[in-house]
Amino acid sequence: MKVMAEYIWMDGHQPTQKLRSKTKILNKKISSVSELPEWGFDGSSTNQAEGNFSDCLLKPVWLCKDPIRGKENILVMCEVMNADGSVHASNTRAHLRKIEEKFSKENIWFGIEQEYTFFEGRNPLGWPEGGYPAPQGPFYCGVGADEAFGREIVEDHLDLCLEAGLELSGINAEVMPGQWEYQIGPLGPLEVADQMWISRWLLYRISEDYGVSATLHPKPVKGDWNGAGAHINFSTQSMREKGGLKVIEDACEKLRKKHDEHIAVYGAHNEERLTGDHETQSISEFSYGVSDRGASIRIPMQTSNDGYGYLEDRRPSSNMDPYQACAILIETTCS
Ligand code: ADP
Ligand code: MN
Ligand code: MN
Ligand code: MN
Numbered sequence: 001m002k003v004m005a006e007y008i009w010m011d012g013h014q015p016t017q018k019l020r021s022k023t024k025i026l027n028k029k030i031s032s033v034s035e036l037p038e039w040g041f042d043g044s045s046t047n048q049a050e051g052n053f054s055d056c057l058l059k060p061v062w063l064c065k066d067p068i069r070g071k072e073n074i075l076v077m078c079e080v081m082n083a084d085g086s087v088h089a090s091n092t093r094a095h096l097r098k099i100e101e102k103f104s105k106e107n108i109w110f111g112i113e114q115e116y117t118f119f120e121g122r123n124p125l126g127w128p129e130g131g132y133p134a135p136q137g138p139f140y141c142g143v144g145a146d147e148a149f150g151r152e153i154v155e156d157h158l159d160l161c162l163e164a165g166l167e168l169s170g171i172n173a174e175v176m177p178g179q180w181e182y183q184i185g186p187l188g189p190l191e192v193a194d195q196m197w198i199s200r201w202l203l204y205r206i207s208e209d210y211g212v213s214a215t216l217h218p219k220p221v222k223g224d225w226n227g228a229g230a231h232i233n234f235s236t237q238s239m240r241e242k243g244g245l246k247v248i249e250d251a252c253e254k255l256r257k258k259h260d261e262h263i264a265v266y267g268a269h270n271e272e273r274l275t276g277d278h279e280t281q282s283i284s285e286f287s288y289g290v291s292d293r294g295a296s297i298r299i300p301m302q303t304s305n306d307g308y309g310y311l312e313d314r315r316p317s318s319n320m321d322p323y324q325a326c327a328i329l330i331e332t333t334c335s
Contacts, residue, residue, distance in 0.1 A: 003029060004073040006066060007039055007058050008201050009080050012047030012090040015268035016216075016319050019201050020046055029072045036060035036076060048080060048090055056088060057081040062194040067163035068205065075164065075201070077194050092323040093193070099327045100189045103334045109240075109310070110192040110326055111169060111185030111233035115318045116203065117178055117220040118150040119213050124178035124221060125149045133177050136225065140175045149178045153210050158182065160202050166195045175226040175278075185233065189330065193322035218317035219272035227273030227280070228318035234329055235310035244308030245299075251311060251333040252288040252297050258332045259286040259296070265324040267317030274315065281314070 008021040024039055043049025043056035058078040066073040080088040087094040100108075118125035126149025127133050138147050154171060161168045161182070171182045184199060185192050200216070207214045219227040238247045255262065263270065263283060276282035281296045288297035288311075290304040296315050303309025316325050 001028060001072070002026070004066065004069055005030065005036065005063075006069075006073075006075045007060070007078050008075060008198065009041075009058055009078040010090060010092070010197070010321075012043075014047070017090065017092075017321060019197065019204065021201065030063070030074055033060050033063050033076070036063070038081075039078075043080075048088060053083075055083050057083060057085065061093065062190075062198075064164045064166065064198060067160040067202070075198055077198060092321055092327075093190070096189055096193060096323045096327040099330050103330050106330075106334050107237040108189055108330060108334075109186035109235050110189060110322075110329075111183055111187075111310075112192055112196055112322060113181055113183045113229070113231040113233070114196065114199070114216075115174055115179060115181045115228035115230065116214050116216055117176070117228055118153065118180070118207065119178075119215055119220070120211070124176070125212055126178050136175050136177075139173060139177045139179075141172050147177070148173050150180065150210075150212065153207055153212060154180050156206050157199075157203050160206060161199050164198065164202065166199055167191075168199070174228075176221065176228075179220075179226070179228060186235075189326045193326055196322045216317075216319040218267055218269050218319060222272070226278045229273065229280075229314065230267070230316045230318050230320050230322075230325075232313045232316050232325060232329060233310050234313060234333070236334065239308060239310060241308055245303065248299060248303065248309070248311050249288075252299075254332050254335075255288075255297060255313070256286045258328075262313075262315065262328055262332070265321070265328055266315050267320035269319075270315070270317040273317055279314075283315075 003026040005024045010017040011020045039058040040055050044051040044054040060076045062077040063074050066075045080091045169183045203214045271283045274280045274283035279293045287295045289295045290299045291301045298312040
């Protein structure tokens with residue numbers, strides 16, 4: 001029997017790492033990641049090595065069903081290692097691995113909202129050639145051929161994610177036409193981040209079939225149009241229990257002190273999005289508030305009413321690396 005295993009990894013592209021993948025043919029059905037062989041690739045073609053010493057190592061760390069190829073085929077998330085087996089500089093997962101272990105007793109949950117924008121050529125999908133659609137207003141959660149652009153791809157992507165076993169919790173059309181969102185979680189740190197990367201790969205991959213590209217740029221269209229974020233919803237065990245609101249407020253005060261460090265790993269070009277308009281707080285300010293979508297951190301109404309729950313960090317941009325963003329959230333609030 002032949003099994004196709006799609007090995008997926010993050011490259012060394014700066015300022016935003018991109019996904020790469022290639023297919024390995026195996027001779028037996030795989031049921032756990034430990035059965036998968038390591039593999040190599042040419043790091044000089046991915047900004048991960050010099051040409052004269054180019055071999056990098058792919059270490060399989062997470063797998064799921066490949067919902068596109070079907071049958072026994074699989075998608076495999078990999079960490080990149082140096083030829084000697086040490087952690088490669090571009091491997092941001094290795095740090096989150098350590099942090100998750102260190103703070104395992106906190107029983108941390110993440111739910112990430114991934115916003116993205118479809119482009120057809122140089123235009124957002126559904127926009128008139130060289131012009132603009134009607135102003136924002138009717139598109140968020142809209143329905144109808146004049147308001148929702150790309151739904152067939154969105155539905156396809158949703159099916160694929162569920163088929164793969166990813167923990168999607170919802171989808172919606174966004175404020176800017178051609179822009180959409182899905183949410184993953186709540187899940188533990190490594191799980192949410194691995195699933196986020198795999199779901200992004202599936203999004204890019206299925207969009208290929210439609211001749212459309214999905215972009216995670218935080219401000220895909222300049223001007224009076226919403227940007228694209230990746231709000232991170234976050235809670236520890238003690239935030240979810242009676243008295244949790246106080247723990248959440250303490251966490252917000254810790255986050256205030258580390259604002260710049262967080263912004264540094266919340267995605268490139270985020271200053272174009274965090275302007276203080278379009279449901280954002282300015283990148284140079286930190287604030288938190290109940291039900292406040294103009295704050296850096298929103299405490300959901302339900303959490304305030306119950307006295308426990310979770311917080312929503314609204315600062316991360318759509319192109320953030322969930323390994324780095326989840327790690328710093330844990331380090332800042334749990335230390
Ligand atoms: P918004 O109102 O900001 O658009 P969404 O419904 O899009 O919110 O996303 C909320 C996310 O928060 C979901 O992925 C959900 O699973 C997650 N979530 C819910 N409760 C918790 C919790 N206690 N801890 C962490 N994440 C949570
Ligand atoms: Mn949302
Ligand atoms: Mn949204
Ligand atoms: Mn949100």
